[in-house]
Amino acid sequence: MPRQNPVMDMTTLSALAEPNRMSIVELLRDGPLTVGEIADRLSLRQPQASKHLKILSDNGIVEVKAEANRRIYRLRPEPFLTLESWVESFRHVMQDRFDNLEEYLRKLQNKEKSEL
Known part of the structure; x- marks a missing residue:
């Protein structure tokens, strides 16, 4: 059965690409x-x-809760779970490639030994 690759919403990556927004997320x-x-904390106005x-909120990365005259922001887990799943899909691909490379190197070593 083929492995399903998660779809990464590029707007999430775009929103996180700006250094101040990444600092806010951190x-x-x-x-x-x-x-x-x-x-x-970030020495911003x-x-x-x-x-x-607002950009982080519009992209679903943070949520805001109003309490009296204050607005409290917190991270939403969903975009980070999607990002983790997306990165994990590359980990599988890379592991498969490393396994293939290891097998190829083993065959080369065996071939060299047999030619001696």
Whole structure:
């Protein structure tokens, strides 16, 4: 049965490619934060942080919860599970290639020994 390869949403990778957004994701890995906390920790102006958070939110990477006058952001697990599955599909391909290379090298070594 052929192995199913997961489809990676390129908008996720595109959103994560921007350094400030990647830094935000790395901060949120440790738990939810407000816009102000994110801006302070990354030395960004709050409007800049908000702009990056909106892009991350629009791409399904973070979710926001309003509490009184604060907006608290947290990572959504789904895009990272998809990313993990996508990377894992390459791991299988690479392992198959390494196995084939190992077998080829073994045959070469055996051939050299038999020619001696």
